[in-house]
Amino acid sequence: MHIDVERVHIDLAERGYDILIGAGLLDRADTYRDLPAGASAVIVTNEIVAPLFAARLQAALANRFANVRLIVLPDGEAHKAWPTLNTIFDALLAAGCDRKTVLFALGGGVVGDMTGFAAACYMRGVPYVQVPTTLLAQVDSSVGGKTAINHPRGKNMIGVFNQPLRVVADLDTLDTLPQRELIAGLAEVIKYGPVADDGFLGWIEANLEALKARDKAALAHAIKRSCEIKAWVVARDERENDLRAILNFGHTFGHAIETGLGYGVWLHGEGVGCGMVMAADLSARLGLIDAAYAQRIRSVVERAGLPVVGPALGVSRYLELMRLDKKALAGEIRFVVIEAPGRAGLRRAPDALVAKVLEAHTG
Amino acid sequence: MHIDVERVHIDLAERGYDILIGAGLLDRADTYRDLPAGASAVIVTNEIVAPLFAARLQAALANRFANVRLIVLPDGEAHKAWPTLNTIFDALLAAGCDRKTVLFALGGGVVGDMTGFAAACYMRGVPYVQVPTTLLAQVDSSVGGKTAINHPRGKNMIGVFNQPLRVVADLDTLDTLPQRELIAGLAEVIKYGPVADDGFLGWIEANLEALKARDKAALAHAIKRSCEIKAWVVARDERENDLRAILNFGHTFGHAIETGLGYGVWLHGEGVGCGMVMAADLSARLGLIDAAYAQRIRSVVERAGLPVVGPALGVSRYLELMRLDKKALAGEIRFVVIEAPGRAGLRRAPDALVAKVLEAHTG
Numbered sequence: 001m002h003i004d005v006e007r008v009h010i011d012l013a014e015r016g017y018d019i020l021i022g023a024g025l026l027d028r029a030d031t032y033r034d035l036p037a038g039a040s041a042v043i044v045t046n047e048i049v050a051p052l053f054a055a056r057l058q059a060a061l062a063n064r065f066a067n068v069r070l071i072v073l074p075d076g077e078a079h080k081a082w083p084t085l086n087t088i089f090d091a092l093l094a095a096g097c098d099r100k101t102v103l104f105a106l107g108g109g110v111v112g113d114m115t116g117f118a119a120a121c122y123m124r125g126v127p128y129v130q131v132p133t134t135l136l137a138q139v140d141s142s143v144g145g146k147t148a149i150n151h152p153r154g155k156n157m158i159g160v161f162n163q164p165l166r167v168v169a170d171l172d173t174l175d176t177l178p179q180r181e182l183i184a185g186l187a188e189v190i191k192y193g194p195v196a197d198d199g200f201l202g203w204i205e206a207n208l209e210a211l212k213a214r215d216k217a218a219l220a221h222a223i224k225r226s227c228e229i230k231a232w233v234v235a236r237d238e239r240e241n242d243l244r245a246i247l248n249f250g251h252t253f254g255h256a257i258e259t260g261l262g263y264g265v266w267l268h269g270e271g272v273g274c275g276m277v278m279a280a281d282l283s284a285r286l287g288l289i290d291a292a293y294a295q296r297i298r299s300v301v302e303r304a305g306l307p308v309v310g311p312a313l314g315v316s317r318y319l320e321l322m323r324l325d326k327k328a329l330a331g332e333i334r335f336v337v338i339e340a341p342g343r344a345g346l347r348r349a350p351d352a353l354v355a356k357v358l359e360a361h362t363g
Numbered sequence: 364m365h366i367d368v369e370r371v372h373i374d375l376a377e378r379g380y381d382i383l384i385g386a387g388l389l390d391r392a393d394t395y396r397d398l399p400a401g402a403s404a405v406i407v408t409n410e411i412v413a414p415l416f417a418a419r420l421q422a423a424l425a426n427r428f429a430n431v432r433l434i435v436l437p438d439g440e441a442h443k444a445w446p447t448l449n450t451i452f453d454a455l456l457a458a459g460c461d462r463k464t465v466l467f468a469l470g471g472g473v474v475g476d477m478t479g480f481a482a483a484c485y486m487r488g489v490p491y492v493q494v495p496t497t498l499l500a501q502v503d504s505s506v507g508g509k510t511a512i513n514h515p516r517g518k519n520m521i522g523v524f525n526q527p528l529r530v531v532a533d534l535d536t537l538d539t540l541p542q543r544e545l546i547a548g549l550a551e552v553i554k555y556g557p558v559a560d561d562g563f564l565g566w567i568e569a570n571l572e573a574l575k576a577r578d579k580a581a582l583a584h585a586i587k588r589s590c591e592i593k594a595w596v597v598a599r600d601e602r603e604n605d606l607r608a609i610l611n612f613g614h615t616f617g618h619a620i621e622t623g624l625g626y627g628v629w630l631h632g633e634g635v636g637c638g639m640v641m642a643a644d645l646s647a648r649l650g651l652i653d654a655a656y657a658q659r660i661r662s663v664v665e666r667a668g669l670p671v672v673g674p675a676l677g678v679s680r681y682l683e684l685m686r687l688d689k690k691a692l693a694g695e696i697r698f699v700v701i702e703a704p705g706r707a708g709l710r711r712a713p714d715a716l717v718a719k720v721l722e723a724h725t726g
Contacts, residue, residue: 039693082445093516098692121521123689124511125602148487153456158484160523239488326486329461330402 006220008227010143011235012163019143019167019227021220026131026170027056029063035165036127038100041065044088044115045106046075049133052176057106057131065102069095073111078264080110080150082158088118099123102165108134108181109141109268113159116147120162130164133173135185135219136269139192139226140247142167144234150263154324155255161239169223171216179212183305184269186211187250189222190300191276192229194293195246198342200225205300212305245327246344249336250276253310256321260313273306274361282349282357283337293341310362315355318362322354369583371590373506374598375526382506382530382590384583389494389533390419392426398528399490401463404428407451407478408469409438412496415539420469420494428465432458436474441627443473443513445521451481462486465528471497471544472504472631476522479510483525493527496536498548498582499632502555502589503610505530507597513626517687518618524602532586534579542575546668547632549574550613552585553663554639555592557656558609561705563588564663571666608690609707612699613639616673619684623676636669637724645712645720646700656704673725678718681725685717 005022025031041061045054050072061068071091073084092101103126105115112130119128130142148159174182189211193201203221204211210218230247237243254275257266266274280294302308313321319333327334327346333354334346368385388394404424408417413435424431434454436447455464466489468478475493482491493505511522537545552574556564566584567574573581593610600606617638620629629637643657665671676684682696690697690709696717697709 082449086445089514089521090516093514093520093687096686096694098694099689100692120523123520124509124522124524146487151452151456153453157456157486158452159487160483161487323459324456326462329463331459331461 006224008224008231010163010231012238015163017164017166019169019231021138021169021171021223021227023171023216025168026053026173027060029060031168032061032064035064035102035129036100038065038102040067040069040095040097040101041104042069042071042092042095042097042101043104043106044071044073044111044118046073046111048075049107049111053106053133053173057104061104073114076264077110077150077258077268078262080114080263082149085114085118085149088114089122092122097122099126101126103128104131105129105142106131106133108132108137112137112142113147113156114149116145116162116164117149117159120147120160127165130167132167132169134177135174135182135223136188138169138223139185140188140230142169143227143230145238153259154321155259155263156326171219171223174214174219181267182214183212184267186304187269187273187276187301187306189226190304191247191249191272192226194276194280194297194338194342195249195336195344196229196233196342197225200229201300201342208300208303242346245346246336248327249338249344250279252322252325252327252333252335253278253318255325256313256318257310259321260317261311266307270307273301273304274308274310277301277308278310278357278361279335280338281360282335282354283339285353285357286337286347286349288337288339289341293338308361310358312362315358318358319351319354369587371587371594373526373594375601378526380527380529382532382594384501384532384534384586384590386534386579388531389416389536390423392423394531395424395427398427398465398492399463401428401465403430403432403458403460403464404467405432405434405455405458405460405464406467406469407434407436407474407481409436409474411438412470412474416469416496416536420467424467436477439627440473440513440621440631441625443477443626445512448477448481448512451477452485455485460485462489464489466491467494468492468505469494469496471495471500475500475505476510476519477512479508479525479527480512480522483510483523490528493530495530495532497540498537498545498586499551501532501586502548503551503593505532506590506593508601516622517684518622518626519689534582534586537577537582544630545577546575547630547636549667550632550636550639550664550669552589553667554610554612554635555589557639557643557660557701557705558612558699558707559592559596559705560588563592564705568663571663575668605709608697608709609699611690612701612707613642615685615688615690615696615698616641616681618688619676619681620673622684623680624674629670633670636664636667637671637673640664640671641673641720641724642698643701644723645698645717646702648716648720649700649710649712651700651702652704656701671724673721675725678721681721682714682717
């Protein structure tokens, strides 16, 4: 079956760029043809992804760059921290890379977030390209320019907004993705439905088995529609003044789970999946949606194979972790809630109500 | 004697801001009146500056912010590195600071560079204000948005462009500045003459004794004219594509001295002073200016009390360090040279010629 190359544009004036979505893009020379010229390209990847795709990307880039170097990071969310970021700087400096060097983030969200942050900071900024190889990165983290490392006190606390030159989402890279990671990526796909497009939620419900079975046409549609919604939001609110926050549906609860358990115990998408169940229930308890819609969200999360019951960290620990969420203001947590099917907003909620949600969905 | 408040605007559209220059600005409530409202302000300073000015700034800010916290860093260029930057993040997170928190950099270039970088990265960006208390920071480092930390392999290698909301240059803070630091600041004042305004160089030559004696009117003029020149350049080339590089006259040699000796052995301004002597000589050897103009630059640097002979690191070590300069491209060093009195540009130079310059001015 042939999948055309799809192109979604992120309209941010001089920082605007395209997301390319298609099968086999990684190897095609024309994927990289109009990137700025420079002496050096550096592929940043991890120990799992490197043996799968690094040589192919290196070969494709050799047409454009005199030197194509490779930096291999350890794998996993636990390494999304300063010591790992600094190994990128060390390697760039040891290789004498100048400020026209182009970085390529080859991997999932952790690699993308750290490479984008490193690109922002190396010599006060070098360009970079996202080459996401996980579903989660293709539908969410590689798009929109959020970069960060974690801090022991909170996820993604240290970072910058730094848009890439391009996103290259090669569907074929999903072939080797472990099933647990594919399912974690589905959490971010599901997210786009309740917050922005109830019709898309219906499509996901109808195609969930095909997505889990990695049907290429289903994946291509899910990725394209996810990127379209994200592009629309990011173009209107690049630096998350408010609107963009809706893309964090489920993330306030989810980040608390991730940080509370220690990074890497649950995958990010697993935290988001369970967090959406909690946030949907909170929306219902706030009287914004009826219980049936919250149940519909819970049901698609569960059918995807994602966790719907959070770890028993205790209500007070959850609240403490969530007060440090980046959306919080003056110590008050602001939750992304569903205001109506396909529409989200930011709301405060009484601690007592949040406690009820946590008691109902942890254990 | 009464010194009026001078205002120099940095024209960067929505990122534009004012530099306020005057005596006693630190304490005046109206210095801070139209800053964005937020629950928290955090003053970042160091152990030397804190006892001098922190309480006064804290009192002035208490009118506008419900909480005004203080973070005190160790003093010195040797601490302009990740561990110190991370103490800022730790303190902000421990205090539950949200992303409307405003940071105030109270101190010299090291405090300003680290606070600006921390502001760029904390929760992907909080606003900050520069309150420079050294001459070097008031005429140069607090203006223009360059922020960074050092890396063992090179100065200012890790950082971002991040413009402050305002620069508050209170002349009275210079009263307590050690003479060695005042003189180091004069290096950056002198710099603006040969690169942009030969008439200003003449004014500096005529007023050098007054500046060294901290005559307030002379300092006020030197700071204002320096900021005007910097504002003009930064407005035309915020991210240093080329024009802005002229402000790094003397810095390629100077950074090599600083990095080669270990951070903090020479002050930054001392490295720049000696580096200008070298870069002026290189300009003469390239046939761009006559030897008399290079000698004139050497003479004003020497009269200021700055070093004019660099440490004997060896030619090859100097070249190695300079090849990692951020202006270098593909391993070729680009020097800021004087093309004519009051005009600078970027040039490559043969290693053999640079070696002659180094042999003549080190020992």
